[in-house]
Amino acid sequence: MTQFNMLCPLIGLFLFIAFIWILVSIGHNTDYYSVHAYGLPIIHNDPNLKTELVFLGLDHPTSMAFLGADDILVLEKNNGTVQRIVNGNMLDEPALDVNVANKRTRGILGIDVAGNPTRGQIYVFLYYTESSRGIDGSDNCQVDVCNPAEPLGNRLYKYELRDGKLVSPRLLLDLPATPGTGENGGPVRVGPDKNVYLVIGDLLHPRTIMSNNSTGLPPDGTSGVLRITQDGQPITGENILGDADPLNKYYAYGIRNSFGIDFDPLTGKLWDTENGPLYGDEINLIEPGFNSGSSVVQGIWYSNPSNLSIAGNVAPLKPHGLVDFDGKGKYSNPEFIWLDTISPTAIAFINSDKLGKKYSNDIMVGDINNGNLYHFDLNDKRTGLILKGKLADKVADTYAENKDIIFGSGFRGITDMQVGPDGYLYILSYYDGAIYRIVPIKSIIPRQSIINLLDNNQIWKPFGQTTISQNDGTLTINVDSNKPLKIYNRSFLPTKINYHMNKTLLLNLDYVSKSDMGNATFSVQIRENSSTYNTNGTKKILWSSLLHNTSGNLTSESFILPDEVANKPVEIRLYVITEGKGQHTLAIKKANIVYL
Ligand SMILES: [Ca+2]
Ligand SMILES: [Ca+2]
Ligand SMILES: [Ca+2]
Ligand SMILES: [Ca+2]
Numbered sequence: 001m002t003q004f005n006m007l008c009p010l011i012g013l014f015l016f017i018a019f020i021w022i023l024v025s026i027g028h029n030t031d032y033y034s035v036h037a038y039g040l041p042i043i044h045n046d047p048n049l050k051t052e053l054v055f056l057g058l059d060h061p062t063s064m065a066f067l068g069a070d071d072i073l074v075l076e077k078n079n080g081t082v083q084r085i086v087n088g089n090m091l092d093e094p095a096l097d098v099n100v101a102n103k104r105t106r107g108i109l110g111i112d113v114a115g116n117p118t119r120g121q122i123y124v125f126l127y128y129t130e131s132s133r134g135i136d137g138s139d140n141c142q143v144d145v146c147n148p149a150e151p152l153g154n155r156l157y158k159y160e161l162r163d164g165k166l167v168s169p170r171l172l173l174d175l176p177a178t179p180g181t182g183e184n185g186g187p188v189r190v191g192p193d194k195n196v197y198l199v200i201g202d203l204l205h206p207r208t209i210m211s212n213n214s215t216g217l218p219p220d221g222t223s224g225v226l227r228i229t230q231d232g233q234p235i236t237g238e239n240i241l242g243d244a245d246p247l248n249k250y251y252a253y254g255i256r257n258s259f260g261i262d263f264d265p266l267t268g269k270l271w272d273t274e275n276g277p278l279y280g281d282e283i284n285l286i287e288p289g290f291n292s293g294s295s296v297v298q299g300i301w302y303s304n305p306s307n308l309s310i311a312g313n314v315a316p317l318k319p320h321g322l323v324d325f326d327g328k329g330k331y332s333n334p335e336f337i338w339l340d341t342i343s344p345t346a347i348a349f350i351n352s353d354k355l356g357k358k359y360s361n362d363i364m365v366g367d368i369n370n371g372n373l374y375h376f377d378l379n380d381k382r383t384g385l386i387l388k389g390k391l392a393d394k395v396a397d398t399y400a401e402n403k404d405i406i407f408g409s410g411f412r413g414i415t416d417m418q419v420g421p422d423g424y425l426y427i428l429s430y431y432d433g434a435i436y437r438i439v440p441i442k443s444i445i446p447r448q449s450i451i452n453l454l455d456n457n458q459i460w461k462p463f464g465q466t467t468i469s470q471n472d473g474t475l476t477i478n479v480d481s482n483k484p485l486k487i488y489n490r491s492f493l494p495t496k497i498n499y500h501m502n503k504t505l506l507l508n509l510d511y512v513s514k515s516d517m518g519n520a521t522f523s524v525q526i527r528e529n530s531s532t533y534n535t536n537g538t539k540k541i542l543w544s545s546l547l548h549n550t551s552g553n554l555t556s557e558s559f560i561l562p563d564e565v566a567n568k569p570v571e572i573r574l575y576v577i578t579e580g581k582g583q584h585t586l587a588i589k590k591a592n593i594v595y596l
């Protein structure tokens with residue numbers, strides 16, 4: 001006993017060091033902040049702001065548009081569905097479901113809304129890769145047959161919103177969707193001039209003169225920002241680069257690919273983010289006739305002919321070898337560059353002071369690789385960004401140089417951002433399938449525990465070959481597997497999670513998992529605990545997740561739970577899935593469910 005008391009501080013110190021080691025080793029990976037990736041995203045350096053979950057349960061969402069306060073249309077890339085989220089709930093039926101080709105970055109990609117809602121006229125512009133068969137994923141191998149078919153095209157349609165459905169589609173632009181399956185672009189915005197702006201990339205093949213391939217094919221609509229009226233026509237008297245179709249629809253060109261455009265609310269000027277080939281991601285101010293330089297220049301560097309994934313020499317301010325349409329096309333350098341790719345996506349101007357006056361009309365940029373949000377101030381003339389220290393050269397030369405511009409993290413793949421009618425910033429998370437928003441902390445609401453899963457009143461039950469013990473506030477699950485086959489062992493807790501509406505449910509676990517076989521899987525799962533079983537004899541899985549650390553180190557993870565786990569009898573299950581003979585242990589040190 002005395003020995004144990006002496007050991008306790010040492011064990012505590014060891015666990016603390018182990019935890020710090022985990023933090024540091026994650027930090028050295030790609031993202032300082034990814035330790036938070038399974039909780040709510042966090043805001044750095046501003047204690048007055050926090051993130052909230054608006055909706056969870058979307059399937060690979062790519063883009064969104066507001067119909068009104070708490071009324072959002074969201075696109076699901078691979079299904080071709082336009083879902084509608086009203087007051088934090090998804091309507092039972094999508095507003096539209098089209099057939100999309102969905103390989104790589106193909107799918108339903110861009111949306112914006114225009115019209116006069118008070119007169120009941122709402123037009124929805126949708127950009128998607130249209131399937132050539134009456135199914136989604138026609139360009140992939142199907143379950144039983146591998147006979148992929150090329151898509152019909154990357155197409156921009158105008159729909160009308162009537163009785164909650166998108167109807168009367170009208171094809172405005174019919175653009176190529178081949179030869180490549182990537183770099184389809186996608187962002188659609190109705191500009192302050194009421195015209196429709198769309199970006200499409202080079203489809204992985206910079207083969208036209210719009211990609212600065214001076215001996216290439218004629219313009220085909222790819223590699224640029226296209227601008228048309230809401231009826232799909234070129235703008236009368238404003239053919240920037242030339243009169244022939246489709247050259248007359250180009251607002252900018254030389255764009256490898258983009259997932260984000262927005263208009264400066266003060267100047268009306270267009271900005272974009274662009275994606276380089278493993279180097280040279282960009283933020284650009286786009287004047288009419290802008291040439292971004294691809295495929296000759298990316299970032300500030302000439303393309304390297306011997307290895308297209310590595311930057312070549314720095315190009316002069318007027319690079320040679322560009323197509324300029326008799327001087328009508330004008331190259332300019334980006335306003336910001338990431339040397340190592342982060343894959344920037346959405347760009348949004350904060351045309352609101354609801355997050356604080358210091359952010360009014362500032363730029364936010366999201367990325368897909370790290371799930372980070374980056375913040376930029378503009379200069380007085382709003383022609384560039386205010387950049388200091390190691391960023392004064394306009395280049396994040398290393399990931400560490402991003403430190404001063406990372407505003408938020410843990411968004412797990414940002415695909416779109418919009419300032420809502422309420423003035424808060426809404427952020428779409430691709431991998432979480434979630435809409436978050438950033439709001440001010442008006443009052444600190446303490447996290448209230450709904451249920452402590454290790455409470456003495458909570459009796460866990462073993463199943464399969466598990467033995468369990470509940471000592472000193474730790475629940476330990478042991479599996480001594482002597483069978484060579486895969487075996488599901490579990491402990492479960494029959495319980496009920498009561499909670500109040502409009503709160504975010506979080507499951508917090510501190511655990512140590514290890515297996516001397518190295519091939520056990522540990523997971524946590526919530527199932528319905530009704531007296532009825534599904535037809536296959538199982539109980540319905542409401543939510544599940546893997547436990548990610550099996551190193552034997554103490555690990556803290558937080559999980560956002562869906563609303564449907566609450567207010568009904570459930571079983572919380574801890575699984576140890578063994579695939580051979582051995583000892584497997586899962587020790588739960590802390591487990592509670594709270595709401596935010
Ligand atoms: Ca579909
Ligand atoms: Ca460029
Ligand atoms: Ca500012
Ligand atoms: Ca730098």
